[in-house]
Amino acid sequence: MKLLKFIPVLGLFALTACSSIQVSTDYDSSVNFSQFKTYAFMKSGIDDSPISDLDKKRILKAVEAELSAKGYTKSDNPQLLVNIFTESQQNVNVNTYYGGWGYRPWGWNPWMYGPGYSSVSVNTEGILYIDILKADNKELIWQGKGSGYLTSNKNKKDEKIKEFAQKILSELPQ
Structure with missing residues (x-):
């Protein structure tokens, strides 16, 4: 019976462990974020981002x-400015498997046989950094950072970018 209670908890950990995007944020705790309702993108900062249009x-x-x-x-007279930049x-990952009979650095293993091999993946x-600044003085009040693996597949790229934005901005105080 105790095992049945534990299974949903284990499932929750499995789901959260599958997230491929790691997020960290920082913000000015003295700022009341609920006072802000409008934003605009900071064109000058976004134009400098070294990614495709x-x-x-x-x-x-x-x-x-x-x-x-x-x-x-979104407003022409915003309270907040939103900027992005990327890196x-x-x-390169190299995985090596040692096969064959005999002694290995960790000791004798008679159950392994055959040649060793290596695989390389790149x-x-x-x-993705998302910065939020006060529009009146351009003071940074919140920064979110998401890191994860990218894809070149167009359909998956759209999904991955949406996932990055969702996970990063889920940490934005309200």
Whole structure:
């Protein structure tokens, strides 16, 4: 019976462990975020982002959808400015399997046989920063950072960018 109570908890941990995006945020705790209702994108900062215009549009659309869901409206006279920037890095993973009979660094293992092999995989880790600044003095009041693996598949890229924006902005105080 105790095992049956434990299974849902185990399932919850399995679901949260599957998240491929790691998020961290920081903000000015003296700011009352509930006073802000309008925003605009900071064009000068976004234009400097070293990604394609198509990816910029995807990110801005995803950020706009999340902010709208939180009750913010886009305005020509905003209270907040939203800026994004990105980073990426290539990760090379090498996995080696030692087969064959005989002694290994960890000791004798007569059940292993055959030659060893290595596999190499390369993937791209992307980092998306979302900054929120007060529009009147351009003071940074909140920053969210999401990092995870990227894809070049167009359909999956849209989903991944939406997931980045959703997970990062879910940490925005209300």
